[in-house]
Amino acid sequence: MTGPGGPFELETLEGFERFRGHPRTLEGFYRVAMSRGAARLIQIDNHPYSHDAVFARAAAMAAQLRRRGIAQGDAVGLALTAGIAWAAYFIAVTSIGAVAVLVNTRGSADEMVHSIRSMDCRAVLADAERTATLLAEPAFDASLLIPAADMTAPVAGDPAPLDFASRDPADPAIVLFTSGTTGRPKPVRIDHGALTHTIVLAGLVAAMQDRHYEADFGVVVPPERASAQAATLITSPVFHFSGVMPFLRGLYFGAPLFILGRWSVDAVFNLMEREPVSRLGFVPAMLEDMLASPRVSEANLGSLLLLANGASSLDTGLANRLRVRFGTVMLANTYGQTESAAWGTSICGQDYIDHPTSAGYILPTMEMRIVLPDGSDADEGQPGEVWLRSPSLMREYVGHPEATAETIQSGWLRTGDVGRTDADGRLFIVDRLRNMIISGGENVYCAEVERVMADHPAVAEVIAYGLPDSRLGERVAVTVVLKPGAQADAEALTAHARQRLAGYKIPRTIEIRSHPLPRTSTFKIDRGRFTAERTPE
Known part of the structure; x- marks a missing residue:
């Protein structure tokens, strides 16, 4: 697909691999879309x-x-x-x-x-x-x-x-805002060239996913159901790439778009019973809603080919339940940031089921490094900061030159995420760099603690964080929300953690609360609001 004469043929231009023959400003996208007239x-x-x-x-x-x-x-x-x-x-x-x-x-x-x-x-x-x-x-x-x-x-x-x-491709096109889970959202400038590149890359990823579907299920995806052109349901807000991306991809590649202003599992099923929707983007919380609905059936999922995750990784329990309930639907996961115009890595199909915590493989036209604190590259399996380079990176944080200089270094985006790669090149996100607790001189990643605590059958939500400790510097703490009707106390949760975590990673403070954790508009736990709630004025 990316070779000479292919629909996504690559060429080297201005130091990057780019897509030959595709527009580099939105005007070109719009002219293609306008040619479809009454469709x-x-x-x-x-x-x-x-x-x-x-x-x-x-x-x-x-x-x-x-x-x-x-x-x-x-x-x-x-x-x-x-x-x-x-x-x-x-x-x-x-x-x-x-x-x-x-x-x-x-x-x-x-x-x-x-x-x-x-x-x-x-x-x-x-x-x-x-x-x-x-x-x-x-x-x-x-x-x-x-x-x-x-x-x-x-x-x-x-x-x-x-x-x-x-x-010009270097002219600004859109500004989105970071999720702001730890502070005020920063404005991210994406230029025309970066935006159009990332949308064409979305088309390539969709085509790659179709090929994986054909290989996994032994069928041929007909042209009218191909991911880039098939009916797509937009469930995400359009102030994030998760909403903007399917809109512009559909506009350019010719996919009819169905829009939900806000997530509703009944509205999704109502639509899917009427229309042949092939592709649905999700965060794990949405899939939990669908699995819990009495309306989930082959009848209203029959047209669906792909469930695309772009948020947190799947826990193994959810992945197994999905395999049973959505047997003919392929799962996919992507990793990226607003600053990278949404893309970085991707994984799908049986590979994703077998490695549900993986963010996948680096995508075409993108480069990735795992960087240690001294600036050297990490070895296989060794955690370090994920750095990305591509033609679709942001230009700047508008009005924040120091933050821009800290984040973009020699053309590389410092993601602030800690990751590691395995022998096959899969990326695994360990945590945010800032979400690390240093307890007794040992590094503890909040995400690892959260994954373990979330595996307890009574736990619905969990957030891990550090609390000041006179002896350790910081001690590991968690706040959990239990599932409706479930019971578990701090002692039971500690015993669960002790079986799965090193001693210095076991939470020493466990808070159980009855109301949900605060979340952002993209369903991520809002650490900033959570911290503000716990901190006295």
Whole structure:
């Protein structure tokens, strides 16, 4: 696929492997999509929207933005949930050369205003709920607000076609924000060249996954069900790559998109009973919901080929349950960051079932190092910081030059993740570099402790952390939430840990609480909020 004449042929350009013949700005993507005319692009509930309809709305909105004085390079906030308005505004903003700032619509008013002000946005496009939230915040400049148009109304008159601003691959395209699990989210600038590269890479990964499916199940995937072109359900928020990626991949490669504004297991099953959805992105919490639903059956999963994980690794218990319940559905996992435009490594199929804690193999056009504190490369199996290099890396943390210089070094992205590789090149993420407890001079990774504690049958959620200790420096502590109806005390949990962890890794403080741990919009445990809850003012 990547060889001469292949659909993803590679060439070396500007020191990187890149995809030959594919556009390097969003204008090229949009021109490909516009050529599909009346074909369905997006469906929301029972309302289909063709490519023509979406781009007609985008053209009208682009003209509105230009009348407002928005010019090339200006930042425009998008404070809308996934839907036809978001899609049309995203196209409109980026087509005129402005920068789409993807605001966390699940955040508080203060968080949204902080994001808007950090990017010095010239305008903010908001839906009704976010409009009310922002206007109620005294720190928000109401003159920036452009309420979202009524997307059900026909476009008035005969709108002018999109008038694309001339752009370079190095021009900024979008800004997303880090998950902010340990502090204020930082704005991540992704340029046109990086964004288009990562979307083409998404198409290649989908094609590779289809080949693995054929090998694992002994069938041929028909063209209409191929992952890059088949119906795709977007369940993730569109202020993260997990939502933006399937939108742009579908736009470029021709996959009809079904959008859920918020995760609902019943809404997923309702859709899958009506439409031949082939691909579903998930985090493990979503799969737990699906497995627990009485509606899970072959009838409403029959069209599904792929479940793609892009968050935390699967524990072995969940992997085994999935193998039983989703026998003809292939599982896949990817590892990456906002700063790497989502990609890094990937694994799928039986290989993933056999190695459910693996993040997979380095992808084409990407390079990876496992780096020790002294800057040398780690040996096989030796943990070190994961460094990535590719054409899709972020340009900068906007307004944070010191953080940018610390994170991007000689063209390499320091991920802040600790990982190791096995003899076959699979990557295993050990923990975040900052989530390390030093207890009695020994390094203890929180993720390892959390995985062990999560294996206890009574535990629903767990977070590990260090507490000050006069003798050890820090002692290992965990807070757990038990499953409904389950029982376990600190003594039982300690006994469980003692069988599986070295002595210095065993939690010395175990807190059992009745309410869920705080989570981010992408279902990750929010360490920052958790720490704030435990720390007195």
